[in-house]
Amino acid sequence: MTGRNMNLDHDIELFRSMYLIRRFEERAAHLRQQGFIPGFLHPYVGQEAVAVGVCAALEEGDVITSTHRGHGHMLARGAEPNRMYAELYARQDGYNRAKGGSLHMIDAELGFLGANGIVGGGIPLATGAALQKKREGKKRVAVSFFGDGATNEGSFHESLNLSALWLLPVVFVCENNFYGEFTPQHKHQPITEIARRADSYAMEVVVEGNYVLEVRKAAQEAVDRARAGEGPTLIEARTYRHRGHYEGDMARYRPPGELEEWMARDPLVVFAKHLRDRGVDDSVLREVRQAVEDRLDGAARFAEQSPHPQPGEALEDVYTETHQGMALR
Amino acid sequence: MRKLRYGAAIAEALAEEMERDPEVFLIGEDIGEAGGVFGVTRGLFKKFGPDRVFDTPISEEAIVGAAVGAALVGARPVVEVMFGDFVTLAMDMLVNQAAKTSYMTGGRIGVPVTVRMVTGTAGSTAGQHSQSLEAWFVHTPGLKVVAPSNAADAKGLVKAAIRDPDPVMVFEHKLLYGRSDQVPDQVDPLPLGEGRVVREGEDVTVVSYLHTLYAALEAAERLEEEGISVEVLDPRSLVPFDRRLLSDSLRKTGRLLVAHEAPRRGGVGAEIAAIAAEEMWDLLGAPITRVCGANTPMPYAPELEGFVIPDAARIAEGIRATVKGSPGRLTPV
Ligand SMILES: Cc1ncc(C[n+]2csc(CCOP(=O)(O)OP(=O)(O)O)c2C)c(N)n1
Ligand SMILES: [Mg+2]
Numbered sequence: 001m002t003g004r005n006m007n008l009d010h011d012i013e014l015f016r017s018m019y020l021i022r023r024f025e026e027r028a029a030h031l032r033q034q035g036f037i038p039g040f041l042h043p044y045v046g047q048e049a050v051a052v053g054v055c056a057a058l059e060e061g062d063v064i065t066s067t068h069r070g071h072g073h074m075l076a077r078g079a080e081p082n083r084m085y086a087e088l089y090a091r092q093d094g095y096n097r098a099k100g101g102s103l104h105m106i107d108a109e110l111g112f113l114g115a116n117g118i119v120g121g122g123i124p125l126a127t128g129a130a131l132q133k134k135r136e137g138k139k140r141v142a143v144s145f146f147g148d149g150a151t152n153e154g155s156f157h158e159s160l161n162l163s164a165l166w167l168l169p170v171v172f173v174c175e176n177n178f179y180g181e182f183t184p185q186h187k188h189q190p191i192t193e194i195a196r197r198a199d200s201y202a203m204e205v206v207v208e209g210n211y212v213l214e215v216r217k218a219a220q221e222a223v224d225r226a227r228a229g230e231g232p233t234l235i236e237a238r239t240y241r242h243r244g245h246y247e248g249d250m251a252r253y254r255p256p257g258e259l260e261e262w263m264a265r266d267p268l269v270v271f272a273k274h275l276r277d278r279g280v281d282d283s284v285l286r287e288v289r290q291a292v293e294d295r296l297d298g299a300a301r302f303a304e305q306s307p308h309p310q311p312g313e314a315l316e317d318v319y320t321e322t323h324q325g326m327a328l329r
Numbered sequence: 330m331r332k333l334r335y336g337a338a339i340a341e342a343l344a345e346e347m348e349r350d351p352e353v354f355l356i357g358e359d360i361g362e363a364g365g366v367f368g369v370t371r372g373l374f375k376k377f378g379p380d381r382v383f384d385t386p387i388s389e390e391a392i393v394g395a396a397v398g399a400a401l402v403g404a405r406p407v408v409e410v411m412f413g414d415f416v417t418l419a420m421d422m423l424v425n426q427a428a429k430t431s432y433m434t435g436g437r438i439g440v441p442v443t444v445r446m447v448t449g450t451a452g453s454t455a456g457q458h459s460q461s462l463e464a465w466f467v468h469t470p471g472l473k474v475v476a477p478s479n480a481a482d483a484k485g486l487v488k489a490a491i492r493d494p495d496p497v498m499v500f501e502h503k504l505l506y507g508r509s510d511q512v513p514d515q516v517d518p519l520p521l522g523e524g525r526v527v528r529e530g531e532d533v534t535v536v537s538y539l540h541t542l543y544a545a546l547e548a549a550e551r552l553e554e555e556g557i558s559v560e561v562l563d564p565r566s567l568v569p570f571d572r573r574l575l576s577d578s579l580r581k582t583g584r585l586l587v588a589h590e591a592p593r594r595g596g597v598g599a600e601i602a603a604i605a606a607e608e609m610w611d612l613l614g615a616p617i618t619r620v621c622g623a624n625t626p627m628p629y630a631p632e633l634e635g636f637v638i639p640d641a642a643r644i645a646e647g648i649r650a651t652v653k654g655s656p657g658r659l660t661p662v
Contacts, residue, residue, distance in 0.1 A: 038452060038453035038630075039452060039453035039454055040454060040458070087629075090453065090630035098629055098630035099626075099629055099630070099633065100456070100629055101455045101629035101630075103455055103457065103458070104455055104456060116457075117414070117456070117457030117458055118415065118418075118457055121457075149387045150387065152387050152388045153389075153418070154388070154391075154418075180386070181358070181359050181366075181387075182363040183359060183386075187384065188385075188387070189386060253362070309630050311635070311636035312636070313633060314623065314628050314633035314636045315623060315636075318624065318625050329623065329624040
């Protein structure tokens with residue numbers, strides 16, 4: 001295969017990954033409506049290029065932390081949709097054995113250190129993971145995803161300062177979707193370019209977060225810098241969530257026309273066009289889409305067939321060890 | 330009298346206090362234009378405007394700290410912490426700052442701040458959105474803690490909290506927002522530290538609060554058919570705690586069970602049990618029982634969630650054992 005084709009194959013995989021996230025989320029919203037999924041869902045629809053672009057720059061041994069809107073990051077890191085759906089369905093085969101749900105999904109083996117129910121909660125954790133990676137000396141990096149709203153938390157500022165001071169191998173990826181819950185950015189912070197918050201800490205980059213290749217390029221540079229021991233980077237990826245803050249939020253606080261404007265820059269549409277322009281046949285993309293649908297069909301079936309947890313399991317795992325022969329709690 | 334929802338009663342308390350005292354203001358995340366994630370402050374932004382109802386960035390320490398700081402110099406702020414779980418991000422401002430001020434200034438400076446938060450478990454919101462953290466604040470000298478279980482009490486207690494010269498933490502259970510109660514047309518502040526006999530009985534006293542109170546009442550109904558007469562007390566305030574109400578009841582029943590949703594270990598039930606054991610031992614004729622949440626984080630799956638929090642059946646089992654004098658044989662969940 002020629003180099004050019006290999007690149008194109010790579011890019012088709014980026015499309016596959018983005019499409020997987022899109023459909024995973026849309027189906028999850030539907031399954032929740034049908035009563036299969038309890039609890040909260042914060043859909044990632046619209047922001048796929050950020051997770052996929054950043055994770056494309058990562059290698060085995062790198063780690064990421066995520067947010068309440070975490071399914072996309074987890075899938076982009078390579079998680080299994082069947083175990084993710086099983087968790088959302090609150091079944092035994094779920095990633096957290098039905099104890100976590102959407103807000104807390106985690107797979108440390110994949111280097112996915114968890115979604116998080118606490119805004120800003122993952123940022124110090126990524127900082128600490130980067131500290132450990134640096135101690136190990138293996139040139140591995142930590143990436144923290146978080147939203148525009150999270151940059152108003154102390155944890156954000158404290159983590160940037162510490163990691164810049166210690167030149168930690170960490171990449172902070174702020175997904176600026178211009179809303180924290182129902183509050184637009186201009187009502188929650190006095191700046192528009194969040195990247196400027198890194199002025200006093202480290203290097204900053206702003207990218208159009210809906211172009212997956214641009215995101216990947218920015219992430220690659222930041223990751224390279226981190227691996228070389230040159231310290232952290234703050235990437236501001238400008239993007240938009242198409243759905244409400246959580247499933248059930250009608251998003252009435254949006255000004256008219258705003259969603260439509262962003263829909264025209266839908267990361268999947270934009271990238272599909274890019275691929276077509278480069279000569280990828282429509283039938284190739286159709287096949288990718290069909291394969292994703294088939295995979296998700298299987299994942300939902302897997303979740304539905306997975307056993308419910310036994311009530312007594314609620315009392316297990318509070319600690320990793322037993323005490324005097326009994327589960328400690 | 331009229332029917333009023335729990336959340337609407339709190340909104341009325343806020344509005345009436347804001348009208349009465351210009352120093353009262355509201356501050357919190359998405360409480361203004363959006364009206365709060367649970368809709369409690371809906372309409373107040375429109376009514377009082379952005380100088381009295383502050384929508385904030387997601388910055389819990391700064392929000393609570395700003396309220397405490399404003400209270401130091403004359404304001405009577407009311408903070409909404411959305412999910413009470415997020416109060417962890419503001420603990421310094423509450424525990425090291427607000428709680429200590431009166432004491433460390435020899436009583437010269439009070440901090441008349443009110444902190445409202447949503448507490449408890451409902452609908453699989455899992456480990457970081459369903460905790461019951463009241464015991465931490467009960468444990469912190471300098472803070473007062475209230476936990477209203479119905480709309481009328483909620484209105485009275487929130488008014489009292491706002492007028493109180495000290496910091497008051499208000500716990501509002503998620504599942505109570507949906508309930509309606511008869512509420513008098515005019516509600517005066519309900520003095521902190523006055524509990525209530527919710528149901529009279531002879532054989533055993535059950536102390537419970539917030540949503541678990543209703544499980545206790547259901548258990549009491551069931552046991553009536555078995556010939557066990559249960560008295561149910563709602564302390565309403567956890568700090569200050571109505572000792573007289575408890576001792577008056579124990580004088581009659583001689584038996585005590587405490588029920589709450591928060592984990593058993595170090596919970597409010599432990600404190601109430603200790604008060605009874607230390608100060609009212611002569612009134613007790615049986616060992617004290619606690620029926621509480623399990624010592625676990627809150628799980629996600631509905632069947633696990635239901636298992637770790639006490640329900641009427643489990644409280645009834647506890648009451649039977651207490652009446653038999655053998656609560657030691659209960660399996661603590
Ligand atoms: C500490 C904390 N405060 C508040 C919340 C409630 N909350 C959940 S998501 C959210 C908005 C977060 O906005 P942003 O960081 O921009 O992320 P986005 O939802 O846009 O992805 C808020 C306020 C929370 N979960 N944790
Ligand atoms: Mg946002």
